[in-house]
Amino acid sequence: MNLQSFWRALPRPLRIIAVRLPLIVPQMFGVMLVTFMLVRLLPGDPALLMLGNTATPETIAALRERLGLDKSIWEQFIAYVGNILHGDLGVSLFTSNPVTVDLMERAPATLELITYAMLLTVGVGVTLAVLSVVWRGGLIDAGTRMYGLAAGAIPDFWVGLLLIFFLFYIAGIVPAPFGRIDALVTAPPQITGFYTVDSLLAGDVSAFWSSAGRLLLPVLTLTIVNAGALMKMTKTAFSDIYRSDFVRYQRACGLSERTIIRGALRNSLSPVITLVGFLFGFLLGAAVLVETIFSWGGLGQYAVQAVINSDYPALQGFVLVAAAFILIVYLVVDILYELADPRIKV
């Protein structure tokens, strides 16, 4: 069997991965180089900020030496790349933890939040879109029109604060929206990093309810803000297909409406996949306001604090993780594309 036929015999998703994966290495290196340089172009000297009252020329020099800031930028970069190859991203200046430890703790926090938010967003957005197209002119259609208009305009932190105010403070029907788990409940041992999953794996029911309850408001906030865009996109794509000739033909042939809707939905998946992929990658860093309001201790908060404090190792670590995550998401999107529409060649 020659190489070409072996290649062709591979399933398509595998072929895409085989082509795309090696590309990630130069991409990551580029990201690393650019962030390293850009971070150092930022104004602000971490040594000065850290020392405050105890700054003397000697302590500044000692601290700069400890942080490696006294060397040339290329020496710093080479040392940095060397460390990364050993899995060492440096120590954050403002949490005193190795950056890898911080990221391992914070990435699951954000991923848990945005995964549930995306699931709910897709559920709500697609359902509303389908319903409003199917019953065009109905109550849901009118409602989604209003919501679609508003969703683009309402900021997430505002929604979050309103939800806290009404549901927690006034009505008192949701658990305290601060942090991922109740202060008096011990977090489950880390397996996946998702508290809801880990607590179930550990069989810890109180931890599960506590963490699930605390997910409710932030997930709802992100969903309310993001489902609007997804709904509008799906609605456009779906209504075009739903009114196209082949659907009319299906209907004329007497296919059940449910089959027709399913077929039409499948045909309008491509733009939905694009948007979901984009939103997922985007939320990793952009959920920062929601994270701050709900004291989530996630990645976005970490990144913003790193920028404010000129915490170079933390910032670089975040960008690396974000870049890797986005590259993976886009890879998955490409694969899903092909599965959804075999005509597309990625």
Add this chain to the structure above:
Amino acid sequence: MKLFSPMMYEARSLRERGWSASLLSGLMLTTALAFAPPAQAQDAKTILVVAGPRTPESLDQEYPPTEAVHELRRNVYERLLTYAPKVGDDGVTYEDFGKIAGALAEKWEVSPDKKEITFFLRKGVKSAAGNELNADAVMWSFERGWNLKSNFHWYMTQILKIPAFEGAFTKIDDYTVKVSIPNPSPLLDRLWINSDLGILDAVEVKKHVTSDDPWAQRWLATNSASFGPYQVAKYSPGQEVVYEANPSYYRGAPKLKRVIFREMPTSANRVAALQAGSVDVAEYLLPRELALLEKSPAVRVHKVFGNYIHRVEMNNTTAPFTDERVRKALNHLVPRDDILKAVYFNTARPTKSPISEIYPGFTDQYFTYNTDIEKAKSLLAEAGFPNGFKTELGYRTGDQLEEEMAVILKSAFAKAGVDVTLSKLPASTLVERYTKGTIPMYFFRDMAIVPDAAYVANLWLNSASLINYSRFKSEEVDGLINGALTSTDEPKRLEDMKRVQKIMVEAAPWVFLANPGYQLATKPNVKGYSWYTPNGNAWFDFSKE
């Protein structure tokens, strides 16, 4: 028409199913939440939950001091000496700056020439890990501090002027340690009260020493080991710190067995959490929120006028602030009453001296800057700016109070033609700009934790001080400060510091604003509020009813 009827049918059923399904799942969700088990209540009186803006950046004493770090040190690290407690008229426990007491050192002796201090350690003191305090622990703490060239080293070289470790720090016997300094210092005993100078549990720390980390910096950054009332049981920066009581603390086991500090960056959320009863204590709230909380019976607000000084510093070496008249004019333009009312909701007082108002030696008798636009205009005209000038004022991103004050100051200064551009800058950028002297005006809020006028003046007004960012320079002030740092004649020191305050206030290197005080909001059943100069809460003093 016939064509569409199946669809209508199908659609209706879908609608019905959709509604009932969503209703059902919604119902399930709410019932599930309502029946979620409540937090355990049995430990309610020994567990304190605190909400603060930020967890400490490091647990190591040699990390530069920040507000969050000060509080941690107060609770975890025990020092050699302390001030005797004194209950104020407001029921708050303060420090009696005139009366030093023993802490880890049961007794101490200062030589008559004030060049030597001998500490006699308390016997039987146990750390949280169970190791006993002895001279070796003290000596190792000193050695570590000296070699890491950070906080300890700064106090020893900059304040006590110690030139080398050898000869300065000596172990006399297992429970006696002596510190010798080259020149007399009036701070020789008081300095050891500082929360940055805690004694480490050397036995515990040494277990974590490695060949490339001889002072266990990596371990101490995220772990604690000392003789204080608490140890850190869990440190997850950005989320929470859990303090566990040290049962063998030398003043007795703390009443609160566990203190959980949760990071909640948004102050509105700290308020909501306190009002809803999810936390017992909320730190660093905004004056507006405190004014609102004071009316609530479910919350108690403690207010003290501590040692913070909030001001706008002008770069005295940048034109037009090189001219004393310009600096005075701006001081005359500040509507202090408006700021206290509109921004601080009367939690603050005007600040009238570079020395904190609660410290010995403070005087406000030289302060004459009332709001007087005409006077400001004539001062500006004398200085050659009858139509004002353009300048820039920097403040920190995310600091709401400074932003509000900046807007008030902009319109106040505009009344004399001074056109201020407001620059909102990230902390690191702002710090870099005022350190390098490239921003003409910036907000500055700071406190000096040693209650000594000469120490404070030395930090902010000595032209040799690196944090004299306003670059105020007066040879007489420098001379008086340097004299007071080595003189042991207390009445003369206080007299000299009065003179320093007179010169400084008249030269007006800063725009004087306010003493913002320190406030803490708690549930009514939280008792024992106390205040210390680093503004960090000492949970040992607290209890719950």
